[in-house]
Amino acid sequence: xxxxxxHRFFLVFRDTSGATVHEEEVTDFLALSHDLAFSAxxxxxxxxxxxxxxxxIEPVWEDGKLSRIAASLAGRQKTYDVSVIGDQARxxxxxxxxxKPEEGEEEKEGLLTWKLEPRERDGQARERKLRMSVTQRxxxxxxxxxxxxxxxxxxxxxxxxxxxxxxxxxxxxxxxxANCLERERAxxxxxxxxxEPENISIVVLGxxxxxxxxxxxxxxxxxxxxxxxxxxxxxERRGTDQVILGWAHNHPPPCKQECLMTVPACxxxxxxxxxxxxxxxxxxxxxxxxxxxxxxxxAIRRADDPLVRAYGWRDGEVRERSYAVFVGGVK
Amino acid sequence: xxxxxxxxxxWSRSQVAELADIPPDMTVGELxxxxxxxxxxxxxxxxxxxxxxxxxRSATLxxxxxxxxxxxxxxPEVSAGNRSGRA
Numbered sequence: 001x002x003x004x005x006x007h008r009f010f011l012v013f014r015d016t017s018g019a020t021v022h023e024e025e026v027t028d029f030l031a032l033s034h035d036l037a038f039s040a041x042x043x044x045x046x047x048x049x050x051x052x053x054x055x056x057i058e059p060v061w062e063d064g065k066l067s068r069i070a071a072s073l074a075g076r077q078k079t080y081d082v083s084v085i086g087d088q089a090r091x092x093x094x095x096x097x098x099x100k101p102e103e104g105e106e107e108k109e110g111l112l113t114w115k116l117e118p119r120e121r122d123g124q125a126r127e128r129k130l131r132m133s134v135t136q137r138x139x140x141x142x143x144x145x146x147x148x149x150x151x152x153x154x155x156x157x158x159x160x161x162x163x164x165x166x167x168x169x170x171x172x173x174x175x176x177x178a179n180c181l182e183r184e185r186a187x188x189x190x191x192x193x194x195x196e197p198e199n200i201s202i203v204v205l206g207x208x209x210x211x212x213x214x215x216x217x218x219x220x221x222x223x224x225x226x227x228x229x230x231x232x233x234x235x236e237r238r239g240t241d242q243v244i245l246g247w248a249h250n251h252p253p254p255c256k257q258e259c260l261m262t263v264p265a266c267x268x269x270x271x272x273x274x275x276x277x278x279x280x281x282x283x284x285x286x287x288x289x290x291x292x293x294x295x296x297x298x299a300i301r302r303a304d305d306p307l308v309r310a311y312g313w314r315d316g317e318v319r320e321r322s323y324a325v326f327v328g329g330v331k
Numbered sequence: 332x333x334x335x336x337x338x339x340x341x342w343s344r345s346q347v348a349e350l351a352d353i354p355p356d357m358t359v360g361e362l363x364x365x366x367x368x369x370x371x372x373x374x375x376x377x378x379x380x381x382x383x384x385x386x387x388r389s390a391t392l393x394x395x396x397x398x399x400x401x402x403x404x405x406x407p408e409v410s411a412g413n414r415s416g417r418a
Contacts (some may be wrong), residue, residue: 001346003371028373064414088373095375131351131366137344184412220412226387228342230407233383244343251413274413283375283407287345296413 001073001136002054007118009057011089014113021112022096026088029057030286032071032080035316038288040076041139042160042200049208050136057116066118072314082116082232084316087282095146139289140243141195146203149194150328154201162201163291164189164324169205170308170325177250177295178304181257184221186210186230186249190242193289202289202312204245205329208234218252220276228284246285249251249277250306251296259303271296273311277290278318281311288313291321335399337392339366339379342406346370353392362390366405373407380404 012023033055040046050075060068060079068079092098097111123132146154154162176185187207194201212230215222235244251270253259259266271294273281281292291312298307312321334352339362341347348366363379379386381403386395399405 001371002369024374026374027368028371030373033371091373092376099397127360130353132348132365132369133345134348134369136346185342186411217412219409220410222410224382224408225342225404225406226383227406229380229383230340232404239363249411268355270413272417274408274411274417277411279375280407280409280411283373283377283409286373287343289377 001030001037001052002134003027003033003057003142004030004054005057005121007059007097007120009059010117010119011085012115013089013092013118014115014321016111022092022098023117024092024096026085026087026116028282029055029071031282031288031313031316032057032069032078034072034185034286035313036071036073036076036287037138039072039160040111041141042141045076046074048138048141054171066116068302071077073319080294080316085116087275087278087318089277094275094279116290122279132158139287141193141200142241143196144192144194145196146194146201149192149203149204149205149326151201151326152205154196155198155322155324157313157322159314159321160200161289161312163204163312163321164201164308164326165293166325166329167203167327168329169207173207173248173293173295174306174308177306179265179307180250181252181259181303183216183218184250184252185216186214186221186223186242186247188235189246189248189291189293190235190240191245193245201287202291204291206240206242207248208238210247218254218256220275222250223280223284245289245292246312247280248293248295251294253297258299265300265302268298269299269307270299271298271307273309273318273320281318291323292318293323335397337397337400338402340402340403341370341372342404355393355397358388359386359390359392359395362392362403363388363390363405370405372405376408377405378408380406
């Protein structure tokens with residue numbers, strides 16, 4: 001989706017003395033325009049055809065200071081707290097070496113601060129060199145009944161969409177995580193984005209291991225462009241009408257396999273969406289219905305009995321979200 | 332020099348860019364920068380793929396054998412994991 005603005009937005013990092021350490025323009029507001037478009041499609045205010053036009057992103061000022069960010073698309077407008085850019089700021093901490101991966105964010109807290117600074121555009125927007133039209137595909141909604149998957153009714157949730165994960169798939173993923181305590185591993189999740197008259201549900205049924213051209217250790221997994229291409233080709237090869245709905249990965253305990261020797265299990269808990277996980281989600285799973293599952297060791301729980309947490313997009317940000325497990329599959 | 336029309340799609344095929352009048356001596360890097368901005372993709376480490384192969388930024392489209400009507404894929408190079416700390 002194309003974005004326009006009367007301003008350019010810069011993330012400015014300063015140290016404790018107030019000196020600028022780094023600044024960089026932010027151009028990625030796709031999460032905000034998707035948030036607007038998906039909520040409008042969900043409520044029936046916009047047709048699900050992808051032809052929603054460009055989005056406009058503008059600063060909202062209060063007493064001369066930036067207070068919020070306003071996004072508008074196809075006649076709809078919503079304002080967002082500036083913290084919606086927080087993940088991008090943290091990504092830059094990592095990507096530009098302002099934060100070394102092994103340090104974690106806590107160590108730098110208070111040493112560097114970030115601020116979003118809108119600056120009025122001088123003159124016309126840069127003219128594109130190429131003649132290009134970008135088509136946004138419609139969201140892959142299917143009009144089916146949840147009962148076709150063995151789900152009698154969607155779980156009560158305050159979230160705009162329900163996330164439903166097949167019990168069989170969850171058991172497989174938990175087993176994979178339990179058997180992989182020496183390194184991280186990942187899968188891409190598939191299933192259906194089910195539209196019923198009153199609600200939309202993300203029904204996760206299958207997985208495609210993300211194994212091609214990956215490297216991993218106990219504390220990271222790297223995906224190359226070939227990883228994603230291989231997943232897409234495998235998805236096409238399967239010839240299913242399921243769609244890509246997100247990804248799952250594990251966080252092994254720092255003591256790896258030896259963790260199992262500690263009886264009773266320790267209080268360590270490492271099931272969370274890290275700064276890097278958020279970078280992956282933003283870059284690779286940016287559609288508003290895409291989710292991430294993380295498997296890892298829970299507190300006072302054996303590492304081979306992993307805990308699961310789910311994350312997804314809400315109001316333009318990646319947040320922890322609820323999920324429910326169902327027994328059943330495609331009928 | 333004959334120009335060409337090509338397509339670039341993101342890896343999950345949710346956005347597709349159709350590009351016309353592309354000169355064959357355009358570099359992969361130039362094409363990538365334009366497409367990344369037009370698709371509003373994050374400023375992460377994105378690359379172009381052609382026939383499953385990751386393309387070198389400095390190569391021209393002609394050098395890597397891109398032909399009219401070809402579809403390229405744009406995909407990121409990213410790392411997940413718990414070493415980066417909690418958000």
